[in-house]
Amino acid sequence: MDFGLTEEQTMVQEMAKSFAEQEIAPYVEEDEENHYYRREILTKMGELGLLGWSIPEEYGGNGMGWLEGVTALYEIAKVHTSWRLSISGNCWGPALTINQWGTEEQKQKFIPDLVSGKAVGSFAMTEANTGSDVGSMKTFAADKGDHFVMNGSKMWISGGHASDTGLVYAVTKEGGGPKGLSCFIVDYNNTPGVEKIPITKKVGMWTAPTSELVFENAVIPKENLLGELNKGFQICMWMLNNTRMGCATGAAALSAACLEGSVNYANERTQFGQQIGKFQMIQQQIAEMKMEDEAAKQLVYRAAWLKENKMPSQQETSLAKLFACNAAVHAANVAMKIYGSYGYSTEYPCGRWLRDAKQFETLEGTSNIHMGIIAGIELGYQPNR
Amino acid sequence: MNIVVCVKQTFDTEAKIVLDGSGNIDGSAVKLVINPYDEYAIEEALKLKEKFGGDVTLVSMGGERAPEALKTGFAMGADRGVLVTDPALEDPDEWACAEVLAKAISQIPYDIILTGRVAIDDGSGQVAVRMADALGVPSVSCIVELSVEDGKAVARREIDGGTELVEVCLPAVLTAQKGLNIPRLPSMAGIMKAKNKELKKLSLADVGIDASGFSRKMSVPKLSLPNPRKGGKTVPGEPAEAAKELARLLREEAKAI
Ligand SMILES: Cc1cc2nc3c(=O)[nH]c(=O)nc-3n(C[C@H](O)[C@H](O)[C@H](O)COP(=O)(O)OP(=O)(O)OC[C@H]3O[C@@H](n4cnc5c(N)ncnc54)[C@H](O)[C@@H]3O)c2cc1C
Numbered sequence: 328m329d330f331g332l333t334e335e336q337t338m339v340q341e342m343a344k345s346f347a348e349q350e351i352a353p354y355v356e357e358d359e360e361n362h363y364y365r366r367e368i369l370t371k372m373g374e375l376g377l378l379g380w381s382i383p384e385e386y387g388g389n390g391m392g393w394l395e396g397v398t399a400l401y402e403i404a405k406v407h408t409s410w411r412l413s414i415s416g417n418c419w420g421p422a423l424t425i426n427q428w429g430t431e432e433q434k435q436k437f438i439p440d441l442v443s444g445k446a447v448g449s450f451a452m453t454e455a456n457t458g459s460d461v462g463s464m465k466t467f468a469a470d471k472g473d474h475f476v477m478n479g480s481k482m483w484i485s486g487g488h489a490s491d492t493g494l495v496y497a498v499t500k501e502g503g504g505p506k507g508l509s510c511f512i513v514d515y516n517n518t519p520g521v522e523k524i525p526i527t528k529k530v531g532m533w534t535a536p537t538s539e540l541v542f543e544n545a546v547i548p549k550e551n552l553l554g555e556l557n558k559g560f561q562i563c564m565w566m567l568n569n570t571r572m573g574c575a576t577g578a579a580a581l582s583a584a585c586l587e588g589s590v591n592y593a594n595e596r597t598q599f600g601q602q603i604g605k606f607q608m609i610q611q612q613i614a615e616m617k618m619e620d621e622a623a624k625q626l627v628y629r630a631a632w633l634k635e636n637k638m639p640s641q642q643e644t645s646l647a648k649l650f651a652c653n654a655a656v657h658a659a660n661v662a663m664k665i666y667g668s669y670g671y672s673t674e675y676p677c678g679r680w681l682r683d684a685k686q687f688e689t690l691e692g693t694s695n696i697h698m699g700i701i702a703g704i705e706l707g708y709q710p711n712r
Numbered sequence: 713m714n715i716v717v718c719v720k721q722t723f724d725t726e727a728k729i730v731l732d733g734s735g736n737i738d739g740s741a742v743k744l745v746i747n748p749y750d751e752y753a754i755e756e757a758l759k760l761k762e763k764f765g766g767d768v769t770l771v772s773m774g775g776e777r778a779p780e781a782l783k784t785g786f787a788m789g790a791d792r793g794v795l796v797t798d799p800a801l802e803d804p805d806e807w808a809c810a811e812v813l814a815k816a817i818s819q820i821p822y823d824i825i826l827t828g829r830v831a832i833d834d835g836s837g838q839v840a841v842r843m844a845d846a847l848g849v850p851s852v853s854c855i856v857e858l859s860v861e862d863g864k865a866v867a868r869r870e871i872d873g874g875t876e877l878v879e880v881c882l883p884a885v886l887t888a889q890k891g892l893n894i895p896r897l898p899s900m901a902g903i904m905k906a907k908n909k910e911l912k913k914l915s916l917a918d919v920g921i922d923a924s925g926f927s928r929k930m931s932v933p934k935l936s937l938p939n940p941r942k943g944g945k946t947v948p949g950e951p952a953e954a955a956k957e958l959a960r961l962l963r964e965e966a967k968a969i
Binding site: 334335338339341342345346349374375377378381388390391395 | 780784789847897899900904906907
């Protein structure tokens with residue numbers, strides 16, 4: 328057993344940390360204030376190979392896998408949670424899923440632009456009346472022989488209005504439930520009949536675009552069906568087991584950011600003639616944050632290790648996602664208390680941490696859903712995939 | 713174009729320096745990095761390579777952990793490395809470094825030699841200039857701009873209160889100042905390639921130096937940490953009065969004005 332990073336993983340970690348400090352940190356405040364998505368950051372991530380994890384090199388992959396990907400995402404998310412989304416949105420979502428289920432033509436056509444950052448990626452299941460119950464979606468893709476015609480709308484799609492290429496899950500067999508879904512690759516720049524509507528009133532994740540996508544007689548070429556017809560649910564669950572690592576890692580990183588900020592603050596701020604870190608009650612808060620932070624990180628790495636070694640990882644991914652999400656929400660909450668009145672000021676990061684932490688309780692499986700997966704596997708109701 | 717970059721592994725700029733029981737710097741737990749000024753030199757070398765083709769060879773001296781620094785340079789895009797490592801080089805002074813680097817470099821073809829203007833650990837800023845002298849080539853220190861053409865380098869260097877434009881025949885040694893460029897981050901592809909690049913380890917004997925008679929010329933009798941910073945002082949009272957008192961304190965107590 329080895330808990331250390333390899334020499335290469337250490338280089339990835341240092342590089343990602345420098346990248347986040349040089350290319351993301353200088354814009355955090357400005358972009359948060361303006362709710363601005365700085366597209367160039369994605370381009371730079373692509374150029375440096377930060378979007379190519381577990382993707383074969385022939386399609387532009389970086390030759391590295393899950394442990395390195397998680398290491399890089401962690402450093403980026405620690406500086407700004409919004410930017411964790413791009414690794415899932417481009418790589419672990421569409422690129423990796425196309426690599427797993429796609430034809431050779433689909434791989435050659437779509438993966439290189441996603442991993443080089445030329446395209447903004449996305450994946451879309453959720454609808455206004457379909458969240459946790461993915462099988463209940465209504466967006467319909469009618470088979471017209473050599474193409475499909477898609478009608479319906481998707482909600483809460485990360486990357487949505489900026490997206491060039493995305494996966495869209497839709498019904499292809501009416502009344503089929505989970506067994507009637509298919510997965511489509513949508514080339515948004517060449518698909519008339521799609522309207523992208525930004526969702527502007529979000530509690531957090533202000534620099535990451537989130538959108539509604541409306542499909543009105545959108546023509547999807549037959550060759551853009553990913554995998555087999557009516558096998559979309561299976562593909563979706565496979566994909567979510569990967570993209571959820573983005574949440575788990577991002578949440579663990581956010582908890583680390585809150586802890587680091589709190590420690591620095593507790594060492595600087597003095598009250599009653601001493602550093603506030605000397606107060607036992609602050610120490611308890613720091614100890615709890617540290618304990619949860621460390622455990623979250625270990626769970627994330629354990630799930631990544633299982634994936635890298637192609638072992639079942641669904642339960643461990645849910646453990647990592649749920650635990651890290653709880654750690655992040657708790658840490659952000661405590662950080663705001665430790666920072667006192669400054670924590671409540673928007674000139675300090677505590678508000679952003681708390682707003683951004685809350686996303687993790689909902690997206691890519693709510694906390695209840697992950698609780699269900701963990702227990703269902705533990706009780707033997709379903710296998711660990 | 714054969715480009716050589718001298719690289720030193722130094723403490724991280726944020727490292728906390730502590731002395732061990734016998735008064736030496738304890739570097740065991742310290743994070744090590746490429747001397748930041750050497751990174752500017754590597755970046756400039758890579759830009760020259762992009763323009764003229766050729767190879768970038770990193771040359772370094774150091775112990776067990778030194779290959780880490782070279783690998784970071786490889787990941788940025790340098791082609792190969794030479795590391796002089798020898799028990800007799802435990803604690804070299806500037807003279808020793810200049811001698812050894814010059815000997816190591818004289819074994820490889822070079823058109824231009826770049827390095828940082830100073831290493832941030834000992835801060836002496838002597839090695840590059842003395843190495844140039846040992847190699848019998850000119851040197852230009854502290855450059856913030858460089859262009860190379862027809863066997864000549866034109867460099868802008870920082871001088872007190874301004875800059876100076878210097879033209880020099882190649883080969884020459886040029887030392888990089890902050891502002892010369894922004895060093896690139898290694899890409900993932902660069903990191904993947906780094907492990908396959910050639911790192912040649914040489915002993916003193918390999919570079920033609922007899923280790924038995926080789927010792928530093930300068931000794932350091934004692935190292936001491938700077939005095940810990942004292943807390944600030946508030947000068948109370950009405951602004952005008954307080955300012956007067958502050959000026960008095962600065963003059964008489966702090967002797968700052
Ligand atoms: C910022 C953001 C980005 C997003 N990005 C994307 C994206 O890129 N693509 C995409 O497709 N979707 C995206 N989503 C949507 C997200 O995946 C859904 O919000 C999530 O699946 C939950 O669905 P819902 O919001 O409809 O909640 P619901 O499913 O309506 O749940 C409401 C409540 O009921 C509980 N609940 C539901 N079912 C059960 C059950 N079986 N047992 C116990 N409790 C249950 C839930 O835990 C929750 O507390 C995003 C959401 C947000 C906020």
